[in-house]
């Protein structure tokens with residue numbers, strides 16, 4: 585029995601990957617992830633020089649909502665609201681960061697970038713490859729990205745430019761929403777080797793005492809354990825539409841969640857909030873829970889269960905419905921008869 589997973593040509597010791605964010609901003613975090621036997625690490629997203637302001641973060645930049653809804657002392661219900669943007673150093677720092685990670689780490693290192701003009705995406709991706717990263721994730725889906733940058737208008741050209749300029753695998757991270765399937769197909773057609781589904785939503789909450797939006801008064805990224813239900817759906821739909829592998833991300837708290845993602849067609853699962861809230865040990869715990877399930881069910885490889893739940897997915901016209909053959913028919917009158 586083994587958690588070993590092949591993903592975009594890389595051999596991972598676990599399908600559980602540390603997602604891009606504050607847990608992959610520092611080389612010592614890579615060591616901590618590796619100690620917990622993470623499959624790989626996606627580094628914090630570096631923004632192009634045009635978005636230099638995104639390298640400075642407001643303080644505080646996080647707010648934990650609904651934290652009081654703890655279950656058995658472990659927070660299983662919460663929302664993490666955050667206003668964190670790009671990697672906080674310069675691009676030179678980022679290339680150096682990748683080199684140092686690669687010097688020390690044995691787990692694959694995936695760079696992550698954000699820009700707007702296609703030539704900038706390309707130049708940055710080439711630098712990420714030259715710095716030694718094993719793959720790159722194009723973060724076209726940040727909840728903080730400028731609204732003027734549309735998928736068709738900006739990102740298709742960016743994906744094509746990057747794919748044509750590098751040899752290592754290119755992953756594309758998409759936003760949740762009605763376009764996920766179509767964008768996954770486009771990413772595949774542009775030559776992406778995988779899609780990551782999905783980034784966090786852009787949301788807002790209100791402080792009713794002060795009658796203003798919370799934190800800094802602007803929209804922030806929002807997620808939490810509840811988020812898995814819509815990303816499960818996106819993974820399930822995309823898995824039936826594309827042949828490239830899918831990395832699921834959103835709301836994972838347990839090994840059970842990872843197994844669900846895999847049964848819905850994902851190859852890997854990227855986690856972050858659970859690490860931020862419950863610590864690095866979460867990775868080891870989640871790996872252990874997956875192993876326990878495999879042992880109980882006699883599963884030797886995760887390939888055996890990938891997409892299993894999709895096999896029994898029904899479609900609206902196949903769902904068995906009540907025929908509606910009531911003698912009286914539906915009641916359309918108010919209080920006309922006493923209930924029987």
Ligand SMILES: Cc1cc2nc3c(=O)[nH]c(=O)nc-3n(C[C@H](O)[C@H](O)[C@H](O)COP(=O)(O)O)c2cc1C
Nearest residue numbers: 603604605629666668723833834835836855856857
């Ligand atoms: C504080 C914070 C910062 C994040 N920064 C990035 C980022 O720089 N690039 C990116 O692609 N995703 C970023 N994400 C999204 C995560 O990589 C991840 O996909 C998302 O949080 C869903 O996983 P989770 O529910 O396990 O946290 C960030 C998420 C959080 C909470």
